[in-house]
Amino acid sequence: MAVEKLIVDHIDTWTTARQTRSTAGRGSSGKIDLYGIKKLRELILELAVRGKLVPQDPNDEPASVLLRGMKKQQEVLIKDKKIKKPKKLPPIDEILESISIPQGWELCYLNDIGDWGAGATPNRTNSGYYGGNIPWFKSGELSEDYITDSEEHITALALKECSLRDNQPGDVLIAMYGATIGKTSILNTRSTSNQAVCACTPFDGLSNQYLLTFLKASKRVFTSMGAGGAQPNISKEKIVATQFALPPLKEQLRIVEKVEQLMSLCDQLEQHSLTSLDAHQQLVETLLATLTDSQNADELAENWARISEHFDTLFTTEASIDALKQTILQLAVMGKMVPQDPNDEPASELLKRIAQEKAQLVKDGKMKKQKPLPPISDEEIPFVTPNHWEWVRFGEIGEIKGGGTPSKNNSAFWEGDIPWVSPKDMKVDYISKSELSISQDAVQNSSVTLISEESLLFVVRGMILAHT
Missing domain, CATH: 3.90.220.20 (DNA methylase specificity domains)
Structure with a gap:
């Protein structure tokens, strides 16, 4: 089944599955996580790195040729002392039997397809290390596919003396610590990073955009690698020992292009869903406002009857239900939830008894005497209360x-x-x-x-x- 058809045939599933984020964002839909679209993005990445997103072309140069070229490039760089010799990993043939990859692909380790290195933090007490023009990235700054500038900058002296990796444009960064584990970006500029970030300079034959796609698809794998400790983290050693299915170069580029197209479609679905959510929430809030603006019980009943006819349509999201709950509370404290009874003792008499009770508690030494509170001005009153209600300050009705x-x-x-x-x-x-x-x-x-x-x-x- 083509992925486009999978998206179209199940569009309601992708666009209606939602969950609540742990923290609220801006706007009425700010705390909504479009779970279905998030899962669709994950599926696209998963299909991409398994070779199921675009067809294989038998005319493509096989990845085995690429891998041999990468091996030679790695050996030359080691010989010229431009990179360090990586640690030896178990033969990949032992793993290949249990993993299925497309024809023309090659299974290897991330160690085989690029030079990897983590960053460091220059000594904070040395002012000569900071304030230069070299971007110094932290893991939380890996928020976009391409990054150019960082929050902090270091000097050439720091780069020379502090075991920092001199990252180049086109290098791929991946976060290794805490909640940012697995976040990844491509560099647009020469830079360096702290120890929570690992960088890769891909060898010839590997598209950095395809490597970015693979690392994104592997985010859950990296997150699970870091679980278990007080501070979740992964290491460069764990990253380079990760298995990697290398496609032919031309197929890498086709995959990257297809992923970009499908992610753009996801962006459109997401924007449409958020716009619909915002419009829905504005409608709900406007209709609920008619309840709190009702002048009397009859008008309230009339307005509620109009809303209740569409209850199942209006109150379908957590935000709309929250708004309904808040409206119920607001109606309650405005005196519009239940009818007033003229036989009830007025609140003014209740306030007199409270004042007497407080005076007695002060006299008995059970409560400190409070400073007089200023009267409530007309400007402070947010709405008109029913007859026999009274506006007071909290300090008048209890002990704070x-x-x-x-x-x-x-x-x-x-x-x-x-x-x-x-x-x-x-x-x-x-x-x-x-x-x-x-x-x-x-x-x-x-x-x-x-x-x-x-x-x-x-x-x-x-x-x-x-x-x-």
Whole structure:
């Protein structure tokens, strides 16, 4: 089956499969990962390096000829002391029996098709090493297929004295550390890199664009190689020992061209999907705004009836469902969720009782006297409330307390059974236990404050700001 036909026949599968990213991006579709298109890209790369993307041509010069030429080139470079002699690897014939490759291809190691070398970090205390005009790439900067400039630059002195690899235009870089493992780029300029990046100068007969395609297709392999340690990483030794199926040069170029065409098609599918998602989300938000803008219960019911007729069409994405949840909460605090009862005691009377209760707590020494809070101005009021509701400040309806962290150096503080709640425990509406607990000693001799049952907790710092 041609890949184009595979894409077209299953276009709904590729464009509708989505998942949520761990962090939100810009725009209403910013936190959506187009999972189907991502998998389609992976499939294209996988087919490419297996020889199933373009037909083989028996008239192409076989890869065995290329490989012999690469071997000779490597030997000459070693003899001229331009590159180091690589470590010997097991005979590839032992592996070939278990791997199927197309006619005219040759199985080898990445060690056989280019000169590989990792970078280094010049001494930070030597100012003469930094601020030059030679780009010095870190693994996080391998974000595009072609890269030209880096965040930091080093001097010719650093390149001479610090065991840095002098990378040339056309070299292929691959990231080896952390979350960036397997990211890869082609250099547009002479440069160097830190130790988290390995570079390859391909031998004659290997397209650097095809090598880029292969490394992209192998990203999951490299990631799995680095798993298991506290800091995931791979080494140059692991990279060069990776098996590589070398196609004829003309086929390499045909594969690269076909991959570019198909990736361009994926870009179009992705843009269409994101545009559709954004338009869908704007429609949802516009319709939900009619609910919060409703002037009375009758108008709210009328607006909701209009939306509910299309519920299954409107609320199909996580973003649209989140917006609906937020609208429900907003309607609740605006007094539009349930009808008002004129027989209810007005909020003004409730506020009087709260003030009396707080005054008594202050008198009994159970609560500190608060500073007077300024009255709420008309400019601060975001919406009109129902009759008998009152606008107040948080400080008027409760006691605001800050938390604290007992010293980690005192083990006795952390050996009790009193829950010590941190933001990572606040994943549910009601908390009964926490990951860490403290002792009574910590309560009495540190900055922590005991919080009574039924209190509301509110995060004021960090990545989950305002979580409750």
